[in-house]
Amino acid sequence: MANLLEFKNVSKVYSRGKVENVALDNLSFTLKEEEPTILTVAGESGSGKTTLAMLLLGFISATYGQILYKGKDIDTLRGNEKMSFRKEVQAVFQDPFAVFNPFYTVDHLLEVPIRRFKLSKSKKETRDKMAEALTAVGLQPDEIFGRFPHQLSGGQRQRINIARALVMRPKVLVADEPVSMVDASLRANILETLQVLQKDYGVSIIYITHDLTTAFHIANSIMVFYRGSVMEAGGVDEVIKTPQHPYTQLLVDSIPWPDLDRRWGQTDLVPSEDTVIGEGCKFSSRCPHAMEICKTRPGLFQLEPYQAASCYLYEEKPKLEGENLSSALPI
Amino acid sequence: MSSATLSNTAIKQPNKLVLWFRYLRRNPSLTFGLLILLFLVIFTVYGLLTIDPKDAYPLAVRSKQPPSLEYPLGTDFFGRDLYAAMVVGMWQTAVIGIVAGALGTIIGTILGFISAYFGGFIDTAVTSICQILIPIPAFLIQVVIAGSIDKRSVTIFTMAFVVLLLAWMGPTLVIRAQVLSMKERQFVSVAKLSGMTSLGIIFKEILPNLLPFIAAAFIAQVFQAVFASFYLAIVGLGPVREPLLGNTIWAAQTQGAFFNGWWWWPIGPAVAMILILGSLALINMGMDELANPRIRKSE
Amino acid sequence: MNPVLKVVDLEVSYYTDAGRAKALDRVNLELHAGEKLGLVGESGSGKSTMALAMMRMIKPPGRIEHGKVMVGDIDLMKLSEDEMLDARLSEIAYIPQGAMNSLNPVTRIGSQMTDAIKAHQPRMPKAQMKERAIHALESVELKPDVFRMYAHELSGGMKQRVCIAIGILLEPKVIIADEPTSALDVVTQRQVMETINNIQETIGAAIILIGHDMGLMAQSMDKVAVMYAGRLVEVSKVREMFTDPKHPYSQALIRSLPKLDVKGVFQGIPGLAPSLLRLPSGCHFHPRCQERMDHCDSVRPENQVLASGRRVTCHLYDEEAKEAKQVPA
Numbered sequence: 001m002a003n004l005l006e007f008k009n010v011s012k013v014y015s016r017g018k019v020e021n022v023a024l025d026n027l028s029f030t031l032k033e034e035e036p037t038i039l040t041v042a043g044e045s046g047s048g049k050t051t052l053a054m055l056l057l058g059f060i061s062a063t064y065g066q067i068l069y070k071g072k073d074i075d076t077l078r079g080n081e082k083m084s085f086r087k088e089v090q091a092v093f094q095d096p097f098a099v100f101n102p103f104y105t106v107d108h109l110l111e112v113p114i115r116r117f118k119l120s121k122s123k124k125e126t127r128d129k130m131a132e133a134l135t136a137v138g139l140q141p142d143e144i145f146g147r148f149p150h151q152l153s154g155g156q157r158q159r160i161n162i163a164r165a166l167v168m169r170p171k172v173l174v175a176d177e178p179v180s181m182v183d184a185s186l187r188a189n190i191l192e193t194l195q196v197l198q199k200d201y202g203v204s205i206i207y208i209t210h211d212l213t214t215a216f217h218i219a220n221s222i223m224v225f226y227r228g229s230v231m232e233a234g235g236v237d238e239v240i241k242t243p244q245h246p247y248t249q250l251l252v253d254s255i256p257w258p259d260l261d262r263r264w265g266q267t268d269l270v271p272s273e274d275t276v277i278g279e280g281c282k283f284s285s286r287c288p289h290a291m292e293i294c295k296t297r298p299g300l301f302q303l304e305p306y307q308a309a310s311c312y313l314y315e316e317k318p319k320l321e322g323e324n325l326s327s328a329l330p331i
Numbered sequence: 332m333s334s335a336t337l338s339n340t341a342i343k344q345p346n347k348l349v350l351w352f353r354y355l356r357r358n359p360s361l362t363f364g365l366l367i368l369l370f371l372v373i374f375t376v377y378g379l380l381t382i383d384p385k386d387a388y389p390l391a392v393r394s395k396q397p398p399s400l401e402y403p404l405g406t407d408f409f410g411r412d413l414y415a416a417m418v419v420g421m422w423q424t425a426v427i428g429i430v431a432g433a434l435g436t437i438i439g440t441i442l443g444f445i446s447a448y449f450g451g452f453i454d455t456a457v458t459s460i461c462q463i464l465i466p467i468p469a470f471l472i473q474v475v476i477a478g479s480i481d482k483r484s485v486t487i488f489t490m491a492f493v494v495l496l497l498a499w500m501g502p503t504l505v506i507r508a509q510v511l512s513m514k515e516r517q518f519v520s521v522a523k524l525s526g527m528t529s530l531g532i533i534f535k536e537i538l539p540n541l542l543p544f545i546a547a548a549f550i551a552q553v554f555q556a557v558f559a560s561f562y563l564a565i566v567g568l569g570p571v572r573e574p575l576l577g578n579t580i581w582a583a584q585t586q587g588a589f590f591n592g593w594w595w596w597p598i599g600p601a602v603a604m605i606l607i608l609g610s611l612a613l614i615n616m617g618m619d620e621l622a623n624p625r626i627r628k629s630e
Numbered sequence: 631m632n633p634v635l636k637v638v639d640l641e642v643s644y645y646t647d648a649g650r651a652k653a654l655d656r657v658n659l660e661l662h663a664g665e666k667l668g669l670v671g672e673s674g675s676g677k678s679t680m681a682l683a684m685m686r687m688i689k690p691p692g693r694i695e696h697g698k699v700m701v702g703d704i705d706l707m708k709l710s711e712d713e714m715l716d717a718r719l720s721e722i723a724y725i726p727q728g729a730m731n732s733l734n735p736v737t738r739i740g741s742q743m744t745d746a747i748k749a750h751q752p753r754m755p756k757a758q759m760k761e762r763a764i765h766a767l768e769s770v771e772l773k774p775d776v777f778r779m780y781a782h783e784l785s786g787g788m789k790q791r792v793c794i795a796i797g798i799l800l801e802p803k804v805i806i807a808d809e810p811t812s813a814l815d816v817v818t819q820r821q822v823m824e825t826i827n828n829i830q831e832t833i834g835a836a837i838i839l840i841g842h843d844m845g846l847m848a849q850s851m852d853k854v855a856v857m858y859a860g861r862l863v864e865v866s867k868v869r870e871m872f873t874d875p876k877h878p879y880s881q882a883l884i885r886s887l888p889k890l891d892v893k894g895v896f897q898g899i900p901g902l903a904p905s906l907l908r909l910p911s912g913c914h915f916h917p918r919c920q921e922r923m924d925h926c927d928s929v930r931p932e933n934q935v936l937a938s939g940r941r942v943t944c945h946l947y948d949e950e951a952k953e954a955k956q957v958p959a
Contacts, residue, residue: 044815098517103539116526188898254820256845258887
């Protein structure tokens, strides 16, 4: 059972003089190779989700801990192994427009990886591969070739971004808020495309978002982050339909449902700017159930086979070691 | 998978030439500048084809003649045909301008890229030099340098060199600023993800977007170089024997042209100088508008 | 009761190098005091243009060709430049998209607010201006300390609330907010929306919220207006919009919303929105419409009022609208 990706006690700390900002706090989880899955990393800004993406893609290095790809520490990869890693771990970013170099047509975005990773031996083969990827994401190649990014819609641009990743046949795709800058009516298509990638092309997707509705629809498992730590993790059905951690409950409660019979805002809000992170549970200053014991940091407690929360409300439940976080995820 | 049922709803852009014409209409600065420059170029080329360059040097023809059919701009005290002198002078000015301007821009661009992309010691060194030298009026430095060269070894190329010594700094800072901001853009991160090397990113991703800035910097440098060649020559620091436009005026002034009634002597070069600098300045202003990304987006 | 905002036959075109784009095509809208209207539509549908046109902030190559914008009894289109300058913020306020990023980074929040007041009421004494600003800050649930703070010291949600506070400083009759929460997290978004609700109740202004998140509209608005390719295709009360949308485009929009009960089923809208430079003839939606009739591609549908007070721009309801006209109100 090969581990495709493994985070081993990874922390990322930014320090400026004496002030330390822990962007990601001792995270451990694994993704297995044989079962491509969609894992959601959910949280607000400051939760550490973007840091996780940057670490995963190798854009920044961990302060503590190791990130292993196929058993090897990604910081130590060189030469062919590094190229392999680059090719197999790809990303789709939030802003569909910013990823295009305004000087070139959109073809450029797809040609560069084919050329750099030597995925084709002739111009015709390059063109064919590009057309194949575009069709796989639901676009008509004739309508796309030769166009400039500003001539296409946001939805089309984002799908081209996914096509770019697909061309390299990655094993892992980091999707950082892929639909948040796309019009609501076009999101369905993009989400569907991501699902196709997982089912038909065997790509594991790490779907980073603060929008739990879309996460619910395409992901299998979810980890909810707050200020760098995991608050709750498990199967996406369990966590979103029956959230156990007070923070998750707050998130789920704030979802604007397009349904007038399901009102948001049943719980009280303590705005985050009024709060301070101390030694204890990171959420305690905003938590309606804060207790004395919350002054020390809670570990993870296993509530269901596929649900774990980091909250003293569940003190009686069996403890789950941080290193075994992945066992709570149905992958 | 829902696919588009409409075929091709993208707008057909009118062809590039038409777009260019429409743009020129909106940018009078650039248009006029280019027209004047075009006129000067035609004048010089026609002139070079029709005159005998030797006439531009002393003792070539009868001296002190007023303008006539044979000598359209008259002749000077030293026996130069002033029309030939002007044509050759324009040509030499162009050489200095383009050589110094181009080299200054190229060096500036390379240094700007290296500083911005790789940072570190090189960046600090380059920006410090620029920040120390730029505030000092270039004129002073150039006069000192030009004045200390032996009169006999001053040629148009030494003049170009003197100008070049300081010309590279402007482009360096401009290009560096642009590259610094561009290197944070997401298309650069994506290029890295697509396997591009740093060098590849510099040349293929960033450089094409900087072409308008480089072009604008080039025009500005040509302007500075031409202007420097004028003012250095006017104070007599140029290669005196050459019919450089500034030299002609310097010669006319030191020989007391107006007192002696040779009013036609400095006119040609004076008008030429105004036209050259004017056209370059107009083009420069026009380029500023073109290089501004906000304008570019509407294209 | 008279509507506090009445937009009549508003038409805006952009004259670009590639041709003339009709951004707003005879748009009609009415809003009463205290009403909250959500304006939805895809990018390029004309919603932001609508806001800018109402504020008379359209710049060349755009031009307001035609139409009236009545706030109370005043037609904004008939005002002089100076009068319009005065009307902005005091009669009708606009909080643009990304406003929180346009706060001046080098002056304190307080001065930015008093500057706004000064521009309209230069004779007001300083102390009174400060009081008004602090009152506005408190209305958006910010502490008076914020008056002395700088923009970079505030979080995204706080900055957005400052922008709302600036919008309500002079108690305008109409407030237009363009995507006020799009850059915010879901929890902060809820906070900001609750704030908008509260201040609207306090000063009784009418609010137009421009966005594309239907869920947000469902949770906080009274009415929803849908724009497509420069035309207002439907205006309905919020409950009606979500349970019984009339226009085929509105129906497709509602169908495409992800629901919590059914997992993994996506219903995108086939086709693409047309470019405003090459609009389809007749009804702009006809190429993508599943209920297209013969004359939909040649006859332009009118904006009609149905019996329930709803407005639809679609030939499917021509008969119904005729009947509605015959029945006395």
